[in-house]
Amino acid sequence: MNSNPVTTNTWVPLTIQDETEPLLKIISAEREFVTDEHGNVWIDAISSWWTMIYGHRHPKLISALQTQIQTLDHVMLAGNIHEAAEKLSTAILELTNFDYTKVFYSDNGSNAIEIALKLAIQYYENHPEFKPRSEFLVFSNSYHGDSIGAMNVSGKNYFNRIFSELRFPTKEFPAPNCMNCPWGKEPTRCNTECLSDLELTIKQKEYAGIVIEPLVFGANGMVFYDKKVLVKLRELATYTNTLLIFDEVFTGMGKLGEFFAYQKADVKPDLLVFAKGLTGGMLPLAATLVPKFIYDTFVSKDPYKAFFHAHTMTGNALACSVGYASISLLKEEGITQVRDLEKKLIRYAKSFQTKMGIMVENVRVMGGIFAFEWKEPVANDEYLNPIGKEIRNSLRNFHILLRPLGRTIYVTPPYTVSDSSLDAIFTALEKTLSGFLESGKD
Ligand SMILES: Cc1ncc(COP(=O)(O)O)c(C=O)c1O
Structure with missing residues (x-):
């Protein structure tokens, strides 16, 4: 990982420029996965800003x-x-x-x-x-x-x-x-x-x-x-x-x-x-x-x-x-896939709510979108709420790419996402947030 975005010649957007935020250098992509320069495979759990609806390089x-x-x-x-x-x-x-x-x-x-x-x-x-x-x-x-x-x-x-x-x-x-x-x-x-x-x-x-x-x-x-x-x-x-x-x-x-x-x-x-x-x-x-x-x-x-x-x-x-x-x-298979994905996300959402209890709010699903709010003592709905970045960075340990919107965390995988990747995303979320609870980040 490149440890400081300022050292790149590219102005990376939506990135605080003098922070030493690790930048992932991606070299290839396929289906819901992207691979970094060290050969680590990551799950693109928000489909690169909601675009790759059939995964990468269909x-x-x-x-x-x-x-x-x-x-x-x-x-x-x-x-x-x-x-x-x-x-x-x-x-x-x-x-x-x-x-x-x-x-x-x-x-x-x-x-x-x-x-x-x-x-x-x-x-x-x-x-x-x-x-x-x-x-x-x-x-x-x-x-x-x-x-x-x-x-x-x-x-x-x-x-x-x-x-x-x-x-x-x-x-x-x-x-x-x-x-x-x-x-x-x-x-x-x-x-x-x-x-x-x-x-x-x-x-x-x-x-x-x-x-x-x-x-x-x-x-x-x-x-x-x-x-x-x-x-x-x-x-x-x-x-x-x-x-x-x-x-x-x-x-x-x-x-x-x-x-x-x-x-x-x-x-x-x-x-x-x-x-x-x-x-x-x-x-x-x-x-x-x-x-x-x-x-x-x-x-x-x-x-x-x-x-x-x-x-x-x-x-x-x-x-x-x-x-x-x-x-x-989309006509041949996309709509069927997104409807199937919705059913799966509803099942995951139920189990996620049960496991996370009162620490999560508004657990919700519509189509290919799963989202919830992480409950905080002072609810601050701004994008810059630091909890978003903390959660994002912790999920990196599981090689999951998400970009929370402040305390709103969401998953929008490709319609074609595999069951094993969905499992990996939800397991990572549950482990990360349970870790936050144990360390008192509530
Ligand atoms: C609802 C909506 N409208 C417009 C835009 C802007 O699109 P673009 O980033 O392609 O300019 C976005 C981007 O996220 C969006 O979500």
Whole structure:
């Protein structure tokens, strides 16, 4: 292990730069495993930031890449189209049952969110019956990316507070949270009290959009909430002609057991954004899906109605081919695999709760996500809560790669993870946390 990240020429992200945090040098990867320079094999228990949904280097994805590179690597998508992009767009639209009409490509989740925000603003600009709108309604626990626009529609927190001067107008509301409802309601008895302020606000002024991660706020705590919230948001958005934007960068591509979370919730957003698992983590690719009623407002000979947005690598042919193979895998086996994984995670969660007792809170599973909070005398939900790093470092003794979000610990393995790796992950968690209890780190 390289003992100090500062000695690398690469600025390793989300890493405190003057800490002597050990850096793993990875030399190869296969399925749920990565191997370091010393030959140690590690389990990538969060699928490299939720991307490798079929594990590393899936043969079908490799084969798609090899086939594509024989003919076309990349061509700019302005003024050109190619088969790889077209095939993928058709496959994506089919996944949505043609709820959407067009696929706008970019190369990461943040950019795909920026595109959705700009499309929303220009939709009102282009639409003959609407006045311009540019303000967004957002939620405290949300994370939509690190570029300025995506950061601005994320909840204000330690990541982005330094840049709050750059914020374009948004109105932030406390995020729905059905694990710890501030109103003490169970989803069955709830009347979406958490949306009362938003309801008052949205009826008083015109907003361009509501931006939300459907059913799970991922990076800000793996907070689960009920689909009732989305039903209510849909109703309010429709009533006020506000666009509803779902960020499925994390939840898309089967993570919750359906192709998309919006299908699980049965609530259709006006703009849909996804990325991460789109290429099974092999290449950078993201998509913003646009329905006909929005697209139609951009169809005009007037150049001022056109959408002037492109990234150099938009619709890269290699990425699109791998994306197509990834969607084929999702349809053929991915959804079945993630549903099986969910059943297994539920079994592990029950036994984990029994063994850990009151030291763990909110032990929960949805699709391919298992998460819980480590109970502390002073509950501090910030990402920088040092307990997260302590747990992460202790798990290294078991060669398990996890990245707790402060005191929230979560596991999101590939859908294809083996039973023995699941066993190894849960055994390591239980041993590590029991060790913490014995040493008084509670
Ligand atoms: C819900 C959500 N939206 C957007 C992003 C940003 O995606 P990217 O890191 O590809 O820019 C993330 C990244 O974790 C995310 O989880």
